[in-house]
Amino acid sequence: MALPSDEMLAERAANGDCASFEVLLQRYKSSVYRICLRTAGNREDAEDWTQECFVRAYQQLGKYSGDRPFSPWFYRVITNTCINLAKKRDSQQRHVHQGALTEDLVSLADGPEACSIKNDDIAKAQQAMQSLSPTLRTALVVWLQEQITFKELGQVLGVPLTTAATRVRRALLQLEKVLTVEEIRR
Amino acid sequence: MMCLWIQNRLLPYRCGELPSSITTMIRRHLRSCKHCQAAMNALETAWSTGRSLIASNAEPPVHLDRKVMDVIRVLPAPRDDNNNIAKMTRILAAVFLLLLGGILVIVAIRLHMLRP
Numbered sequence: 001m002a003l004p005s006d007e008m009l010a011e012r013a014a015n016g017d018c019a020s021f022e023v024l025l026q027r028y029k030s031s032v033y034r035i036c037l038r039t040a041g042n043r044e045d046a047e048d049w050t051q052e053c054f055v056r057a058y059q060q061l062g063k064y065s066g067d068r069p070f071s072p073w074f075y076r077v078i079t080n081t082c083i084n085l086a087k088k089r090d091s092q093q094r095h096v097h098q099g100a101l102t103e104d105l106v107s108l109a110d111g112p113e114a115c116s117i118k119n120d121d122i123a124k125a126q127q128a129m130q131s132l133s134p135t136l137r138t139a140l141v142v143w144l145q146e147q148i149t150f151k152e153l154g155q156v157l158g159v160p161l162t163t164a165a166t167r168v169r170r171a172l173l174q175l176e177k178v179l180t181v182e183e184i185r186r
Numbered sequence: 187m188m189c190l191w192i193q194n195r196l197l198p199y200r201c202g203e204l205p206s207s208i209t210t211m212i213r214r215h216l217r218s219c220k221h222c223q224a225a226m227n228a229l230e231t232a233w234s235t236g237r238s239l240i241a242s243n244a245e246p247p248v249h250l251d252r253k254v255m256d257v258i259r260v261l262p263a264p265r266d267d268n269n270n271i272a273k274m275t276r277i278l279a280a281v282f283l284l285l286l287g288g289i290l291v292i293v294a295i296r297l298h299m300l301r302p
């Protein structure tokens with residue numbers, strides 16, 4: 001039997017079927033958590049932000065129509081939630097949880113290219129990520145994490161393709177500038 | 187001006203996401219413009235750094251599912267919530283129209299009574 005589509009599950013969840021929403025949670029939780037982890041910069045906030053993202057998505061399901069693809073709509077809610085949470089946190093405290101940073105980025109060293117970064121500089125790399133504005137940081141994280149096209153990123157962010165690409169370009173260049181590559185690469 | 191226009195499109199160009207006419211235009215420009223060539227090289231390096239920072243297989247903590255669903259289960263159904271708001275708006279509009287009608291009737295009666 002074919003598995004129910006995201007759209008079908010979202011329709012059912014919109015009418016209050018929590019079991020359908022739980023299936024969506026299973027399908028998307030890793031992806032949402034990784035986006036939140038990269039955007040928030042520490043595990044404690046990432047956990048809270050992931051929860052907030054799913055709660056917001058559930059509450060907004062009333063506005064979702066099952067004849068549209070679920071994924072871009074869903075990631076738009078996630079992106080907006082992350083941007084709002086990052087802005088709120090930034091305004092509350094210009095403070096980053098230093099202790100958790102190194103640990104988080106060590107765990108991040110799962111990617112094949114991660115070995116090119118020295119562990120000593122990991123916290124600095126995460127600080128560089130946090131130096132990006134929430135809008136640029138979220139655009140970069142979603143594009144790299146989800147490996148989507150700029151057209152899809154534009155749909156998620158609600159902007160044209162070139163605006164989405166410009167945000168990612170600015171984020172990458174700013175990141176590279178802050179990192180001062182010579183210090184970080186072997 | 188042209189260089190900025192090109193540089194804002196270097197990433198989708200590199201990913202093969204632009205229409206063929208624009209792709210050809212950018213390819214030609216890159217052959218002759220050292221600024222944009224340098225911008226492309228800088229972008230490739232930054233892209234590689236970005237990938238190495240973001241690539242992750244991190245998984246959420248196991249208790250997160252329960253934590254999320256505990257909140258979801260006590261929330262009203264999203265569509266019900268919307269319907270309730272729509273229903274309340276309709277009721278308020280009906281009450282307002284009734285009140286307005288009543289006031290108009292009273293004013294009309296008063297005006298009628300004041301006539302000599």
Ligand SMILES: [Zn+2]
Nearest residue numbers: 189219221222
């Ligand atoms: Zn140029």
